[in-house]
Amino acid sequence: MSGGTSVPQEDSLSPSPLLEAQRALETIRTALDALPLGERAQILDELARLVPPSPPPAPVDEKGVRLSLSPMTLQMLGLGDGSGLKVERLAPCLSALVEFVVRLDDAAWGAFRKLGGGGTTLKRQAEVRALIKALLRGNQKLTIRQVEFQIARLMRLSVELLGQINQVAEYCLRLLQQMEPQVIRLETEQLRSPLSLASTDALCWERYRRKWDETIVPGMPRSINREIARTVALTVNLQNLPE
Secondary structure (H helix, E strand, O other): OOOOOOOOOHHHHOOOHHHHHHHHHHHHHHHHHOOOHHHHHHHHHHHHOOOOOOOOOOOEOOOOOEOOOOHHHHHHHOOOOOOOOOHHHHHHHHHHHHHHHHHHHHHHHHHHHHOOHHHOOOOOOOOHHHHHHHHHOOOOOOOHHHHHHHHHHHHHHHHHHHHHHHHHHHHHHHHHHHHOHHHHHHHHHHHOOOOOOOOHHHHHHHHHHHHHHHHHHHHHHHHHHHHHHHHHHHHHHHOOOOO
16 A cells, blocks of 8 residues: 555564574473473473583593694694593603603793893893793693793794704804905905005905904804894794783
8 A cells, every 4th residue: 555654574573583492482381381201201301412512521531631722733633623532641641741841941031041042132031941830730820821832932932043053154154244255355445554665465465364353253152142042032023922
């Protein structure tokens, strides 16, 4: 009919799936009250089949401690969803793993400090030894996430320190390039006094000897260490590790 009030479409008035489910549940409850106990149990069994099964509990070691691996760890090891794994067999290895991480923490930060890392922006925020001790003693102010962050930071530091071993030769080459004959001659000619009577070759040799004694011999190890520390600090600080 023209001119009449328009009637909303049926779709616009349809209830949400949640509301429909709640209404259906109320209908089922009312119907169950009117059924004999045997038929009521049969309906309830059928409804129970609609509930998805709960995931299996994490394995339990001999002392009742539940063990599990994170999805990231499972992916790294290529173990799929982790179903059927004997995770409880890791329990005897935990002591060795903790000792390894604690010793690696001391060794890695010690090596970084000896390289001159104290002059960079990368600082040791906390000792893993102290964090694990506080965690085992039930310190409520310390979260698992904080411990994971420091261990991840240690892992990045260790990887970068090991990776820099391959770069030592490159650092040495850069320093030794300063001693190339062409470089020595160019520097000698640029710095030569117009009043000098010595030959160019003699002046080149004198400059070579002075640079070697004053720059290369005492400075090479320090320069290499400083460059490694700077590169490691820059790389680790760039990692977007979650707090």
